[in-house]
Amino acid sequence: MSDTRMMDVEVAEDRHSEAMMINMGPQHPSTHGVLRLVLELDGEEVVSCDPDVGFLHRAKEKVGETFSLHKFIPYTDRLDYLAPLSNNVAYALSAEKLMGISCPPRAQAIRVICHELSRISAHLLGLGAYAMDLGAMTIFLWTFRERETIYSLIERICGARFTTSYTRIGGVERDLPEDFWPLLQAFVKEMPGRVDEYEGMLSRNKIWIQRTQGVGVITKEQALQYGLTGPNLRASGVEYDVRKAHPYLGYENYEFDVPIGTEGDCYDRYLCRIMEMRESVKILDQVLNTIPDGPVINREGDAELKSVLPDKQAVLTNMEALIHQFMVGTTDFNMPEGEVYFSAENPKGELGFYIRSEGGFKPTRLRIRGPSFANLQVLTELVPGHMVSDVMAILGSIDFVMGECDR
Amino acid sequence: METLIDFFTGTLGLGPTLALSLAYATAIGSLLGFITVYAMFAIWMERKVAAHIQQRFGPMEVGGWHGWAQSPADALKLMFKEDIIPSGANKVLFWIAPAIVFCGVLAGFIAIPFAAGVQIVDIDLGVFFIIAIASIEVIGVIMAGWSSNSKYSLFGAVREAAQVVSYELPSATALLAPILVVGSFKLGDFNTYQAEHGWIIFSNPFMWIALLVYFIASLAGCKRAPFDLPEAESELVSGFHTEYSGMRFSFFGLEEFVSMLLVSAITCTLFLGGYTLPFNFLDVANLAAPFHLLGVAVLIVKIFAVIFVQMWLRWTLPRMRVDQVMTMGYKYLLPWALFAVAGTAVWHVWMEG
DSSP, rough: OOGGOOOOOOOTOOOOOOOOOOEOOOTTTTTTTTTTEEEEETTTTEEEEEEEEEEEEOHHHHHHSSSOOOGGHHHHTTTTTTTTHHHHHHHHHHHHHHHHOOHHHOOOOOOHEEEEEEEHHHHHHHHHHHHHHHTTTHHHHHHHHHHHHHHHHEEEEEEEEEEOOOTTTTSSSSOOTTTTTHHOOOOOOOHHHHHHHHHHHHHOOHHHHHTTTTSSSSEEEEEEEETTTTTHHTTOOOOOOHHHHSSSGGGGGGGOOOOOEEEEOOHHHHHHHHHHHHHHHHHHHHHHHHHHHHHHHHHTTTTTTTOOOOOOOOHHHHHHHHHHHHHIIOOOOOOOSSSEEEEEETTTEEEOOOOOOOSSOOOOOEEOOOOOHHHHHHHHHHHHTTHHHHHHHHHHHHHHOOOHHOO | OOOHHHIIIIIIIHHHHHHHHHHHHHHHHHHHHHHHHHHHHHHHHHHHHHHHHTTTOOOOOOTTTTTTTTHHHHHHHHHOOOOOOOOOOOOOHHHHHHHHHHHHHHHGGGOOOOOOTTTTTOOOHHHHHHHHHTTTHHHHHHHHHHHHHHHHHHHHHHHHHHHHHHHHHHHHHHHHHHHHHHHHHOHHHHHHHHHHHOOGGTTTTTTHHHHHHHHHHEEEEETTTOOOGGGOOHHHHTTTGGTTOHHHHHHHHHHHHHHHHHHHHHHHTSSSOOOGGGGSOOOGGGGGGGGGGGHHHHHHHHHHHHHHHHHHHHHEEEEOOOHHHIIIIIIIHHHHHHHHHHHHHHHHHOOOO
16 A cells, blocks of 8 residues: 555646556457557546557458358357348459359349348447437437347348348358248337337437537548448438448349438537448338349359359269368369458448459458448547547447447 | 323333433434335335336336336345445445435434324424425535546536535425425425315415426436436446445445435325315324324325325436536526415415415
């Protein structure tokens, strides 16, 4: 016990008052995983903020260079681990772009379902954690009620709830079971009411408005400069959604709006996510009515490359197919030379894959553009001048996932 | 108290000094017992209320029926946990802080009338005694925050000091309104007045404002949501008690529930009729000997109604920011409290000539 150790206050020389350095994270309850913020505080006010990322770095990109394209699919589950299906879809589309394979219409529709379900699920968690950071814990558990429904749906889709690895190059692993459709129908019917419930708790709640309006304002210019994407960008008033700007998976055939914010503050980001959930439900409803019949994987498209897995039933009865399966699973297929970049509109923003191939089995470079990484960069400029409590509002509203940021 | 002293001197034939000490020991012992049981029940109730608001069940396993034994089991667990004192902490302050926090709140109960005659001391300045003694808690919290040698703890303690001191103004001012009506600071007088004239809350329209102001200010005083900034778990990990563990930690938790009981008891006694029934249709206070204890049950039912509202708010509202808490205290609650007091005074002068 010594009094000199009571507080290790660090004094910034160019300030009148003593500034306190505080380490927020990586084991802090509201840094959503392992983000570390080094905050310099002057009383309750933040003077500077230095985000320190990399605690969840697992060398995903390097791993991608040691595997063939197929074998990397399970690794994409762990990027944005709140929307694994969405990552699978984005990665499969990038690989298909490199291989030059198209995906059959039914598989496309199924992928849209995957994409939108995981968007709702990720936004629900984002909203719940955001509200919990501001002290409204009930919303968090309410959103988990709906996430449970979504996880059950995902379980029907691919057997796993969390680590899905559902997509394959050229399509999806298997067709959806018959009993999936009524479940999805029920979910689509129920969800808007649930969103109303969340809105009823927060949208006109005086304390919620006080805590979020005018807090953490990201201007249009800032948002563009820092390369923000997803709801964070749109809340700042930039109308950019990959699904609209560069339609993929037949998104041009579905009718949906892209919610745009006006102020770019925490409240707008909250509203954007709420409205996106509603739009996603709309898309799901349209898919339900328009989904075509047909194969879910394109086996004809790559007769030459033999990069698509054969039909499992054929593998068990046909020697050719067995060899094909063995080749894809072990020695892999030769990739065409070239480089591609493909990005999809993931829940957190634009998830991009850059794949460069010089032939052979493995890509020579696999670069992942994680939206959370870009979204977090703005913190350094955004947080100073706010109060400590506002840091939570800002972190919650930016809605990041460290798995994708650190990769 | 007199009954107890009589029992010890008369029935057991003890000397007056010994009888007095024994009487106080019995009274305070039963108070402690009551508070312990209450705290366990309130913690269980809090978890149940939270669970049902959040569409869960809450504790269901321990003890069989709806997990009733969860709180005693938790208390037992906490007692056997290691008492960790951080190496950089100031041991003496760290050690006594939970005791000070708890004692401050506990001392407030000696002036609370639970039923006719069930009151340890009817102090002349009862209302202000409770307000004053309950604020000793802040000292304990600051000691805890400072001695923990943690920045988060210090942050929590400073917030607590600022908040509790600021909210004592509106809460004490709001309490002046019922005091004006009754014309006494003695808590016992509030019950006799309300048995005669009906509940104070119905005495004039300004009393509703006073009640609302006091209720909000008392939430802040108990560090209940939306004013739980000192222990805001998403910001300050757990504020001033971040470094505490085991039994010492549980004292802080206990203190929160006990101060909820205290402020609810004040709310009920000063505004909601104390231990009297609505319209006094059954004069509980003047029932024959053991039946006047029914007042305790009446008061407890009212207290739990108020506590339920406190819990309900906690699980509904987000947390406020520290500057907003101060703005609310000084710019809204204090003027409204003054308005209620002035309104009450004018109303009673005008109505009663």
